[in-house]
Amino acid sequence: MLACHDLVLRYRNATRPAVGGVSLAVNAGELVCVTGPNGSGKSTLLRGMLGLLHSERGTATIDDKDVCQWEPANLAAAVGVVPQREEITFPLRVRETVLLGRYARLGPLGAVGLEDRAAVERALIRCDVAQFADRRVDQLSGGEWQRVRVARALAGEPRALVLDEPTMSLDVRHEMEMFELVRELADQGLAALIITHGLNLAARFADRILLMSDGHTAALGTPAEVLIEPILSRVFQWPVAVTTTPDGAPQVMPLRRPTGAGAI
């Protein structure tokens, strides 16, 4: 569904490409996590795969069609995106916010039909935010606001869902709820791509993990293939130990710096 092949992306006037030849495919029913150190090119890769940046080399495709050939509205209807940051300037109600997810599918003159209203209600229920549908979004907690934004992305009934660090500054429960929700959506047939710093969340929920380092692919495969000690220590430049949870997923534990040592 979402794919890129040997993708090279460079910001204007940058000497080095931010992404230097990455290949990735996310299929329907699959949850893929992209992780890596700060500045390793995760968000840039996402921008390239969604056609916000033009590739210097390689291809980014959605349904095997070059992403830059897509009409903005058709693209939005096919792929739901939850961007990383979003400031609320003019607070709408939750239901109104979710309705904006239908923009690409609304009729002429922006008329809202029965089908649109039904899709909004379904999205509200799916993300468990229906009980405060009439509340203003600036009165929500961080976890609730994130779920509302996922509901907005789902209201357009996309076939793929992309989330950029959806659990940033969420507590354990809301973090788990977010990943459980996306896992469930993927099991129902969506192609899901999540950028995250949560290695242990990725380990338990993802089908595959792309570990990026300096704009390149450091490792790509199942959690057990990617989350191994030598790779992680090298990529994050910090010693880690990898153990296993009772359900068999690898778990990454960063180690304390040995006492007396000044540097790594």
Place this chain on the structure above:
Amino acid sequence: MTRWLGLAVATALVLLLGVALGSVPLRPGDVFDGLIRNTGEAAVIVRELRVPRVLLAFLVGGGLAVSGAALQALVRNPLADPYLLGLSGGAGLGAVLAIAFGGGSPWAVPIAAFAGALIAVALVYRLSVVAGRRLDPLVLLLAGVVVGSFAAALMSAIIALSDAPRLRNAFLWLLGGFSSASWPTLALFAIYAVIPLAVLLLAARGLDLLALGEEPARHLGADVERLRRRIYLAASLLTAASVATCGIIGFVGLVVPHAVRRAWTPMHRVLLPVAFVGGGGFLVLADLVARTVLRPIELPVGVVTALVGVPLFALLLRKSLA
């Protein structure tokens, strides 16, 4: 539903008051005779002076409020104002040039103001379109301030160098008023305003998305660049026409959208029409105060909108902070 009904009744009442009251107060019977039957002594006052004046004030107020609301969403800042983008500076400079050097034609000042506003809009637009076709809202604000300040400086220089009576005229014109309203002005403004108003009202859903920010808007399917350019041009052209017709009337475009957002909804499909009616009613009321409070002297309507608008705005701010 009751809110829409309330708005309609209030608007009708304000329009009627605007026609009935003035330097010569009329009884309801006179207004009725003049308006409907075209008889009685008041017919000329009602038909030739009051009605075009009230309608013009209504249209200009509505246009300013809609422009303000749209620009606030465009730059994602509730403090944006239709004049913020250098328009008032350009229009003022044009008007002052016409007054200082112009001939006697009554159309010289509005035409010069309109031309000045358009030049300012074009300059600001040119400065803000970076990298080929991207219209950056932040750069737009800065370019507006820069162009506006430059025009204002030129204007001050001309005023300082011209003689006193002309200077007073220029100042009065800049502060705005509807004393020159007539059927031809009304018709001209109405015909002109239809297209930008329609463009803005049709962009309501797009404005909802732009208000979220560039990235979310794009992901939800908005063609951000096209939408921004269209909205900026429509709002500026509408404001330029209103400046040309009646000078610079501040605060309508700032206070009215703000009040509607708080009291009603920030969804533009409702916000824009309600702001249009609300802004129209507000300006009709302000004009009514301007021409009756110191009868027979007429206050500039821009003074009244600020005198009414500032306390209202302060009250809203206090309430929203509480």
